[in-house]
Amino acid sequence: MNEILVLAEHRGGTLGDITWELIACGNTLAEQAGCSVAVALLGRDVGQLAEQLAAAVGDVVVVDNDRLEHFVSDTYQQALVQLIAQRAPALILMGHTACGLELAPAVATSLAIPLVTDCIGLTFEGDALTATRQLYGGKVSADVLCKPSDRYLATIRGGAFPADESPAAAGTISTAEVTIEEDDGLKRFIEYLECEAGEVDITQSDVIVAVGRGIKEQKDMAIVEEFASSIGGVLACSRPIIDKKWLPKDRQVGSSGKTVRPKLYIALGISGSFQHLAGIKSGGTIVAINKDPNAPFFTVADYGIVADLFKVLPVLKTKIEELKQGS
Amino acid sequence: MDIIVCVKRVPETTEADISVDPQGTGILDSNLPFVINEWDNYAVEEAVRLVEQLGGSVTVVSIGPEQCDEVLRRCLAMGADKAIRLTDDALADSDARATARALGQIIKDLPFDLVFTGVQAADDGQAQVGVMLAGMLAVPHATVVTEIAVDGDTVRVVRELEGGLGERLELKLPAVLTIQTGINEPRYVSIMGIRKAMKKELAVANLSEINLAGDQVGPAGSLTSVTRMFIPTVEQKAEILTGSVDESCAALADRLKKGGLV
Ligand SMILES: Cc1cc2nc3c(=O)[nH]c(=O)nc-3n(C[C@H](O)[C@H](O)[C@H](O)COP(=O)(O)OP(=O)(O)OC[C@H]3O[C@@H](n4cnc5c(N)ncnc54)[C@H](O)[C@@H]3O)c2cc1C
Numbered sequence: 141m142n143e144i145l146v147l148a149e150h151r152g153g154t155l156g157d158i159t160w161e162l163i164a165c166g167n168t169l170a171e172q173a174g175c176s177v178a179v180a181l182l183g184r185d186v187g188q189l190a191e192q193l194a195a196a197v198g199d200v201v202v203v204d205n206d207r208l209e210h211f212v213s214d215t216y217q218q219a220l221v222q223l224i225a226q227r228a229p230a231l232i233l234m235g236h237t238a239c240g241l242e243l244a245p246a247v248a249t250s251l252a253i254p255l256v257t258d259c260i261g262l263t264f265e266g267d268a269l270t271a272t273r274q275l276y277g278g279k280v281s282a283d284v285l286c287k288p289s290d291r292y293l294a295t296i297r298g299g300a301f302p303a304d305e306s307p308a309a310a311g312t313i314s315t316a317e318v319t320i321e322e323d324d325g326l327k328r329f330i331e332y333l334e335c336e337a338g339e340v341d342i343t344q345s346d347v348i349v350a351v352g353r354g355i356k357e358q359k360d361m362a363i364v365e366e367f368a369s370s371i372g373g374v375l376a377c378s379r380p381i382i383d384k385k386w387l388p389k390d391r392q393v394g395s396s397g398k399t400v401r402p403k404l405y406i407a408l409g410i411s412g413s414f415q416h417l418a419g420i421k422s423g424g425t426i427v428a429i430n431k432d433p434n435a436p437f438f439t440v441a442d443y444g445i446v447a448d449l450f451k452v453l454p455v456l457k458t459k460i461e462e463l464k465q466g467s
Numbered sequence: 468m469d470i471i472v473c474v475k476r477v478p479e480t481t482e483a484d485i486s487v488d489p490q491g492t493g494i495l496d497s498n499l500p501f502v503i504n505e506w507d508n509y510a511v512e513e514a515v516r517l518v519e520q521l522g523g524s525v526t527v528v529s530i531g532p533e534q535c536d537e538v539l540r541r542c543l544a545m546g547a548d549k550a551i552r553l554t555d556d557a558l559a560d561s562d563a564r565a566t567a568r569a570l571g572q573i574i575k576d577l578p579f580d581l582v583f584t585g586v587q588a589a590d591d592g593q594a595q596v597g598v599m600l601a602g603m604l605a606v607p608h609a610t611v612v613t614e615i616a617v618d619g620d621t622v623r624v625v626r627e628l629e630g631g632l633g634e635r636l637e638l639k640l641p642a643v644l645t646i647q648t649g650i651n652e653p654r655y656v657s658i659m660g661i662r663k664a665m666k667k668e669l670a671v672a673n674l675s676e677i678n679l680a681g682d683q684v685g686p687a688g689s690l691t692s693v694t695r696m697f698i699p700t701v702e703q704k705a706e707i708l709t710g711s712v713d714e715s716c717a718a719l720a721d722r723l724k725k726g727g728l729v
C-alpha cells in the first residue's frame with residue numbers, strides 16, 4: 141500500500157498537540173497496512189518546525205511558500221492537492237480541528253475521495269478503510285465503511301489517539317514545489333482575535349465548579365455561584381452557558397475555550413461532549429452530577445451522582461460544611 | 468441580500484435513553500422528540516436579522532420526510548420568507564457528499580448571496596455538508612462562524628479557533644458560511660407565530676424535479692456508509708454514589724474530604 145500522509149497543524153510558530161496524535165495514529169495504521177508515514181508541513185519559514193518533526197518521524201515533506209503564511213483553506217487546498225498528486229498517498233490524515241473543519245471536506249470534494257470526520261478509531265482491512273466515530277453527542281458509536289478508493293481522507297478527534305512517548309530515530313526533510321495561483325481575493329486572512337481576559341482566570345484555580353445546559357434559567361446561576369464560593373472554587377461552564385451570555389467567554393472550558401488543570405472539577409448538568417472534555421487536562425478528581433445515567437461525562441469522572449443537580453447542591457453544600465466544621 | 472439556510476430535523480437525545488434498531492445501523496427514534504438542529508436555529512436567526520437590516524429574502528431548505536414541515540414552519544415563523552423540502556425514497560442513507568450534492572442542486576438555481584448551514588448536525592456531527600456544498604457551488608466558504616458583517620460584495624467573518632482564539636477573514640460573495648452557536652440569541656417562536664406563518668410558501672420537490680438521478684444520492688451516490696451502530700461499552704469509570712440524595716452527598720463529601728479537596 142502507498143504511504144499515509146499526515147498534515148501537520150501549527151499556528152503562531154508552534155505545532156499543535158494534534159500533530160503528534162496524528163503521527164501516532166498514522167504509525168499504528170502504517171504498521172497494520174505495511175506502509176510508511178510521511179508528515180506534510182505547509183507554511184512559511186517553517187524550517188524549525190520541520191526539524192522538530194524530523195526528530196520524531198521518518199519522513200517530513202515541507203512546502204514553504206509565502207502564500208501559506210496563515211492558514212487559509214483556499215491556498216492550503218491548492219498546495220495539498222498538488223502534494224497529494226505528487227506522492228499518491230493511500231490515506232491523508234488531518235485533525236478534526238478548526239483547520240480540519242475548514243479544509244478536509246474541501247479537499248475530499250475536489251478529489252472526489254471518501255472522507256470520514258472526527259474518527260476515534262481507524263482500521264485497514266486490505267485496502268478498505270473502516271472508521272469508528274461517535275454520534276448523538278457520544279451516546280452511540282458507529283462503524284463507517286469507505287467505498288474502495290485509491291485514496292481516503294480522515295480527520296481524527298483530539299485525544300483519541302495518544303501521542304507516542306518515545307519518538308523514532310532521526311528522519312529526513314525534503315521539500316516539495318507547488319504553484320499557488322495569484323490571489324483572487326475570494327478569501328483572505330485579516331487578523332487573529334484574542335479572547336479578552338476577565339476578572340477571574342479559571343486556569344489558575346484548584347477547584348472548579350462547572351455548569352452546563354442542565355441549568356435552565358438564568359436565575360439559577362445564583363445557586364451554583366453560591367455553591368462554588370462555599371467550597372472555595374470558581375465558576376466555569378460549558379458552551380451553552382456562554383451562548384446565553386450567562387457567564388463571560390473566558391469561563392468556557394473546552395476546545396474552543398480554556399484548558400484547565402484543577403485538583404477538583406465538579407461538572408453540574410454537563411453531558412460531556414468531546415469538545416468540553418478536551419478542556420479538562422488533569423490528574424485531578426472529576427465529579428459529575430447529572431440526571432441522565434447515560435451521560436458520557438460518567439465515563440471520565442471519578443465520582444458520579446445520578447440526580448437532579450438542584451436537589452443535590454443544597455445537601456452537598458451542608459454535608460461538606462459539616463465535615464469541615466468536624467475537623 | 469438573498470440568503471439560503473439549510474436546516475436539518477434531528478432527534479433530541481441529550482437526556483434520552485437510546486437504543487439501536489434491529490438492523491443495527493440506526494437508532495430507534497419513534498419515541499424521541501424531534502427539533503431543528505441547534506446550529507441551524509442560530510443560522511436561521513442570523514439570516515433573518517441580516518435581511519431585516521439589508522433587505523432581501525431568506526429561503527430555508529431541508530431534506531427529509533413530511534415531518535420536517537414542522538421544522539420548516541417554525542423557520543417561517545422566525546421570519547424566513549419561503550421554505551423548500553426535498554424528499555425522495557432514493558435519498559435515504561445519503562452520506563454528507565450526497566446530501567451536499569442534493570442541496571447544491573436545489574440552491575444553484577436560486578438567487579443567493581450567502582448560504583448558511585450549521586457547523587454540524589447534532590445527530591451525526593460530521594461537520595462536512597456546508598464545506599462540500601461550497602465546493603459543489605464553486606464559491607468560497609468559512610466554517611465555525613461567530614460574527615458576520617456584510618460590506619458591498621464582500622463579507623467579513625470571525626471564525627472560532629481553539630483556546631478562545633478567533634480569526635477574521637474576508638470573503639467575496641456569494642459564499643457559504645457554517646454557523647456556530649452563540650452568534651446571536653435566536654428569537655422565541657410562539658404557536659401563534661407558527662399559525663400566522665402558515666400562509667407562507669412551503670414547496671415540496673422530489674429528485675426528478677431537481678434533475679437528479681436516484682443513483683447520484685443515497686448509497687449509490689455516497690462514498691461512505693454506516694455499517695454498524697452500537698452503544699459504546701466503555702467501562703464506566705466513575706464510582707456512582709447511589710442511595711438517597713442525603714446518602715450520596717454524604718459519601719461524596721466524605722471522599723472529597725479524604726482526598727483533601729475540600
Ligand atoms: C467547533 C465546536 C467547538 C465547541 N467547543 C466547545 C467548548 O469549548 N466547550 C464546550 O463546553 N462545548 C463546546 N462545543 C459544544 C459541544 O459540542 C456541546 O454542544 C456542549 O458542550 C454541550 O453542553 P452541555 O453539556 O452543557 O449541554 P447538553 O449536551 O445539552 O447537556 C446537558 C446535560 O444536563 C443534564 N441535566 C439537565 N437537567 C439537569 C438537572 N436538573 N440536573 C442534573 N443534570 C441535568 C442532561 O442530562 C444533560 O446531560 C463546541 C462545539 C463545536 C461544534
Ligand SMILES: Nc1ncnc2c1ncn2[C@@H]1O[C@H](COP(=O)(O)O)[C@@H](O)[C@H]1O
Nearest residue numbers: 473474530584585587588593594595596
Ligand atoms: N438533511 C438535511 N437537510 C438540510 N440541511 C442539512 C441536512 N443535513 C445536513 N444539513 C446541513 O449541513 C449542516 C452540517 O451537517 P453535517 O455535515 O451532517 O454535520 C447542518 O447544520 C445543516 O445545515
